Amino acid sequence: MHDAHNKHSSGKPVTRREMSRRQFLSYTLGGTGAFMAAGMTIPMIRFAVDPVLQSSGEGTFVKVVEESKITAEPKSFKFQVHQVDGWVESEIELEAWIMKNDKGQVYALSPVCKHLGCTVNWNSDPRFPNEFFCPCHEAHYTKSGKHLAVAPAPLDEYDIKIENGFVYLGKVLPNQQVTK
Structure with missing residues (x-):
């Protein structure tokens, strides 16, 4: 057993x-x-x-200016956005050139030159009247942001919405004004 x-x-x-x-x-x-x-x-x-x-908050819009202050002549407006970069939160100041196109629609262009990132200004050089001009390397653009010399691409455009008589700007997008 x-x-x-x-x-x-x-x-x-x-x-x-x-x-x-x-x-x-x-x-x-x-x-x-x-x-x-x-x-x-x-x-x-x-x-x-x-x-x-974490959500980036890129879809948020910032109130910039009253719509009644916008004309066909480009005007520069500065505004602040809350930015979260990794673990650092800060308020940064941005700028936009806001104007109306030939159809009376409001649009906003980024002032950052597409050549090397300098800042463009409207009608600042007598050689290029009624154009955006970059003093760094003489790039210049039409009122709609189309590149005319030096820069490889048109100025970027801000996502825009108009609500309760105010212009709100969102994230920067490729220029849509040039194709219209």
Whole structure:
């Protein structure tokens, strides 16, 4: 009867695998090391990925000026936006050239030159009347922002909405005025 307990139903003796002291220490130390590594790595990954997971707020509009103050002549308006850059929050000042097109529709152009990022001004050089002009490398643009010289692309345009008699500006988009 003693032999019946040590055999499987197939008749082979049961062999028990016992863990050696060395295997036990290897598994224990390996598991502890993996647990500690995960404990250090997971917070670092969360720290790196957290800003990406948060909503950027790019769809928000900022009230800039009363619509009644906008004419066909481009005017520069400065406004502040709340910016979150990773873990740093700040208020930054932006500028826009706001005007009406030939159809009386309000639009706003970014003053950032598409050549090397300098700031353009309206009607600032007598050689280029009624144009946006960049003093850095003499790039110039039409009233709609179309590039005429030096710059490789038209001035960008702000997303715009008019609500309750005020002009609100959103994010910067590729210029739509040039194609119209």
